[in-house]
Amino acid sequence: MNDLNAVLKIGIVNSVKGRKVDVIVDKSKNASHLLHNGDIIKNVSVGGYIKITKGFEELVGKIEGEYISTDKSLDRKEYAHNRDKISRVLNVSLVGYFEKLKFKQGIKELPLIENECYLLTQDEFNRVHHFIKDINGVPDIPIRIGTLASEKGKEISVGVNSLFASHIGVFGNTGSGKSYTLAGLYHKLFEAYQNNSGFKANAKFLIIDFNGEYLNGAEGDNIITDFKNKNLYKLTTREESTKKYPITENEISDVDFWSIFLTATEKTQKPFLKRALSNDFYFSRLNDENDFKYAISVILESLVTKKVDKGDIMQFLNDVANSTKAENIDISDLIDDYQQNLKWHSNQQKYYFEDDEQTLYEDNDDFKEYVITNKLDDSSIQVDEISYLEKIRLRIVFQFYNEIAKFNLNTEHISPLLKRLKNIENLDKVITISSDHSDKFIDIISLADVNTSMKKVLPLLICKQIYDKKKQERNDKKFLNIIIDEAHNILSYSSQRESETWKDYRLETFEEIIKEGRKFGVFLTVASQRPSDISSTIISQLHNYFLHRLINNKDIEAVERTVSYLDQVSFEALSILPTGTCILAGLSAQVPIIIEIDKIEDGYEPYNKTIKPTDYWGN
Incomplete structure (x- = not known):
């Protein structure tokens, strides 16, 4: 030797x-x-x-x-x-x-x-610590992400393909640097590729931001990447969003989505929804004022001649009026007129209409023209102002009362579904029906001002749409990365605020993305402070992990149980990692290492700094 x-x-x-x-x-x-x-x-x-x-x-x-x-x-x-x-x-x-x-x-x-x-x-x-692999004999392209914590001068770089063509998990307690790491990784990638025409044409990124950390709403917002590269959607259910997220007609007409969204029962309400969404007779008449009034008259005539209870007739008119904004369908005079003058003759067992001018029974030839058609003509219906979602709501309303009149529908089973149609109002505030998307390579969707129920629905609706579109394209050149910060809000398997059917539907959707997405060029990046709340199927399918400080025993156990790349030394360091330091483990790194993430240039860091009270407690 x-x-x-x-x-x-x-x-x-x-x-x-x-x-x-x-x-x-x-x-x-x-x-x-x-x-x-x-x-x-x-x-x-x-x-x-x-x-x-x-x-x-x-x-x-x-x-x-x-x-x-x-x-x-x-x-x-x-x-x-x-x-x-x-x-x-x-x-x-x-x-x-x-x-x-x-x-x-x-x-x-x-x-x-x-x-x-x-x-x-x-x-x-x-x-x-050289993590740049050869892919088909060609070295991967390195991108620096930080330095080795134990060797301050040792730079750590990973391959672009090894990291970003993979499912990524970023986990850590609040204040540990989790969101900063997420922003830093993608900032480095965009900084390297944002000026390349091939990148702009073939790469698409979608960030679901639950807390508004990646969008400050100001002109010139450069968080993560330059303002010119981004579509910013600051959604709110408090009022109409200034810029709604576009959803295609095909996606919003999906029966499964509406069944879940409206919490439809499997045996009665879901089959009804399927009939409503597939029946174009009424839906095709919602784009013209005269056709719209004709559709109302058909239902009214059926309800009256079939001797339906007056309460159902009045509820039909109210449901139609309440399906849109008040100024779009103004039939308030018609409702008042019917409430006062439409009466039931108990001896003859039929309706009659009695006002100051005359009395007409429903079997009279003039009844339809005078009582229905003429009175509807005096009403105001602005069809151009009725949104697509409001038309879906009307479509369901028309189908419901049509089946009451024609088939003696058991309202006890279906009427609870109609009460839940009001939830469509919140959905209408944040999405628009369109197939047009900007050619910018990143969409950032802020859900900070969206109510709890919409925070469950929107990520699923949006992610399912773009994933289904990517599957249909089957374009090997196109790359899609879905990035979800605070992912426990949508990927939790222990939530008690929703039905089991809804929970299964959203988890199955994201589990399909993480299990099958690679075949279609779709990759998922999830960040969360509660990995124990996230489906173990999703965590176990991740390829690369950035693990910040975790203190909760359940979170640590979840990581130990699902992250096979982690050695004992790294695992035991999880609870004592300093802010900005994390463990990198997975396919992009040959061995688990503890790294300090590089600083992000001023103006590009996420909007999540901890407030220091003493800064504002002075004189």
């Missing part, structure tokens, strides 16, 4: 238990650092790496712990000092091996007892 290798030799293998190896350290190698070939090398310590030589094979292990072993078999008189009986033993977990000057992750073979163990040289250390 030459002198240089003698400096690096730290001991020998003492036991092998699968990929777990014990190494006895030479008593002369207990200093904190060693000088080798002009480089200062950190000596063996927990979290460091060693090399085990087995013939011509060089295996690499990570030190996960150490302990003291005392040799009691030797006679005490043989030692000048009691400390000579003590041996330092390292617990090492095998992580990879060197082959042709490259580090490769995995176990090629196991060491033997008394194989020699060495510290890594600076070059070998760099090779372990």
Whole structure:
């Protein structure tokens, strides 16, 4: 052995238990650092790496712990000092091996007892932390994300394809730097590619922002990337959003969506919805004022001649009037007229209409013209102002009362569904029906001012639409990344604020994206402070993890249970990581490492700084 290798030799293998190896350290190698070939090398310590030589094979292990072993078999008189009986033993977990000057992750073979163990040289250390892989013989394109926490000068870069063509999880408690890391990763990517025509044409990013951290609403908003690159949607259910998110007619007409949105029962209400959404007789008459009035007259005539209870007749008129904004359908005079003058003759068992001019019975030939047609003609209906969603609401209303008149529908089963149609008003405030999308490469959707029920619905509706569109395109050149911050709001499997059917529907949708999306160029990035709330199926399917400080035991257990890439040292560091520092583990990194994320330039960082009360408590 030459002198240089003698400096690096730290001991020998003492036991092998699968990929777990014990190494006895030479008593002369207990200093904190060693000088080798002009480089200062950190000596063996927990979290460091060693090399085990087995013939011509060089295996690499990570030190996960150490302990003291005392040799009691030797006679005490043989030692000048009691400390000579003590041996330092390292617990090492095998992580990879060197082959042709490259580090490769995995176990090629196991060491033997008394194989020699060495510290890594600076070059070998760099090779372990070189994460840029070859893809089909071509090196991936590196992008710097931070520095190694234990070696301040060591830059950490990952491959663009290895990281961004994958599902990513960013987890950490509030204040740990989770959102900052998310913004920093994509800021670096956009900074590198935003001026490339191929990137603009083939890459699309969608950020679902529950807390308004990536959109400040100001002109020139440069959070994450320059204002010119973004479509900003600051949605609100308090009033009409100034810019609504576009949804296609095909997606908004989906029966499954409406069944879930309106909490329709499987056996009665969902089949009714399917009939309503597939019946174009009334829907086709909602675009012209005269046709609209004709549709109302058809229902009215059926209700009256079929001897339906007057309460249902009045409820029909009220439901029509309440399906849109008051100024769009003004039939208030008609409703008052019917309430006062439409009467039931109990002896003759039929309706009659009695006002100051005349009395007409419903079997009179003039009844329809005078009581229905002429009075509707005096009403005001502004069809051009009625939105597409309001027309869907009217479509369901017309179908309901049509079935009451023609088929004696059991209202007890369906009427609760009509009461829930009011929820469409909130949906109408935040979406518009359109197939036109801007050619900007990133959409940022803020849900900070959206009510709780819409926060459940909108991400599902939007993500399902763009995912279905991507599946239909089957364009290998197109890339889509869906980014969801505070993902526990939509990916929770333990929510008690919704039905099991709704919960299953949204989880199955996102689980399909994460399991099948790669085939269609669709990737999911989720960030959350509560990984224990997120579906374990989703967490286990992620390819790369950025793990910030986690304190809650359930969150730590969720990470330990699902993140197979994490070693014991990294796992135990989760609860004590400083702000801005995280563990990178996954396919883009050959070994789990603790890194400090690079700072983002001023103006591009997320809008989530912690308020300091003392800044405002002065004189």
